[in-house]
Amino acid sequence: MLYAKYTKMRSIKIKDKKAQLKIQEMSFMLVAVVILFVLAGLFFVNIKYRELHKAAVEAEKEKAISTVIKIADTPEFMCSSSKSGCIDTDKLIVMQERQAYKGFWPVTSLSVRKIYPSNDSELEIKCTKNNYPNCNIFKIYGEEKETISTFVSLCRNEKDTETGLMYEKCELGKVLAGFEPGK
Amino acid sequence: MKNASLERFWLVLSQENKMKRIGKISKKGQHEIVGFILIVVIVVVIGLFLLVFYLRQEPVERQSSDIQNFLQSSMRYTTSCAINYAPEYSSIEDLIKSCYKNENQECVDERKVCEAVNETLSELVPESLQVDPEGKINAYSMFIYYEDISEADEENGSKEEIQKQEILRLSEGNCTGSKTGAEHLIAYHPGNIVASIEICYI
Secondary structure, eight states, X not given: OHHHHHHHHHHHHHHHHHHHHHHHHHXXXXXXXXXXXXXXXXXXXXXXXXXXXXXXXXXXXXXXXXXXXXXXXXXXXXXXXXXXXXXXXXXXXXXXXXXXXXXXSSOSEEXXXXXXXXXXXXXXXXXXXXTTTSOOEEEEESOOOSEEXXXXXXXXXXXXXXXXXXXXXXXXXXXXXXXXXTO | OHHHHHHHHHHHHHHHHHHHHHHHHHHHHHHHHHHHHHHHHHHHHHHHHHHHHHHXXXXXXXXXXXXXXXXXXXXXXXXXXXXXXXXXXXXXXXXXXXXXXXXXXXXXXXXXXXXXXXXHHHHHHHHHHTBOTXXXXXXXXXXXXXXXXXXEEETTEEEEEEEEEEEEEEEESOOOSEEEEEEEEXXXXXXXXXXXXXXXXX
């Protein structure tokens, strides 16, 4: 009688232990699955965050580019034909190193670079009244740091070497505007 | 003698029971292994599906105002081709129009207008954008075409039909990475001449 009770108790204990083990196994499995899903979720959140950050940076850049074009379209730079994104380089020569304009536009520096046709030596030749138009960079004000640039037409009146007649010559250039970091 | 046979009987019985238990345990183990493998396979399949779905997404194509400005400024570039007389040198935009109007039109220096456009653009675009297979911008493709939008009445339901006529196509490099581009419209009655450019960058 006593022996039977003992064996019954023992078998219940063994079953209890087995059940505990099963519960443990199940909980480990659940924890592992939850960790897996959390990791997968983090991975996708990370990807989405990067995409969003990239889009925000691009939007900032687009905004800066529109500011640069607005500056190029001011009467101080604009071509006589009044086309948007067209700079009169004859005006640029006069506008160079004018410190009075510092702070007039919402940029820390402003310069214009000729892109095409480029000079053979690919050297930076700062434009002055003496070497114009055989130069490739006009520095309006400030030092080039953290710049945003966009393409513009650089037009001027030129004398044809063969006929001696004047015509409007447009080349390809870039306006480089400096922005304070984080602004 | 009777005792010995009884002992033997119990021994065989206990051994049989043991074997049965082992059989049950191994079957249970097999079931668990199969379940585990099933879970692993399901997780791997879901993972692969998501990975393939993510990788098969088309590269993002955006309209860039910088490229738009580039196209606009390039179209105003004064070429070395004068159609009527020197020094009335034409812009790329004017040359494209002349090229579309008459393929055999010539500049005063007897170059074909279409050739002049091709020569100028195939030098201007890669040099200005700094296209380099190892660089930031690794490829570009430019497509200039005439587009005519005509309305075609199909059983009273007017449908817009777009007809494209190629004028010029330029490309360089193999596209890897993201794409960006822009379009520039040149009014040319009754339709438009469209200059579109696509740039691939890393």
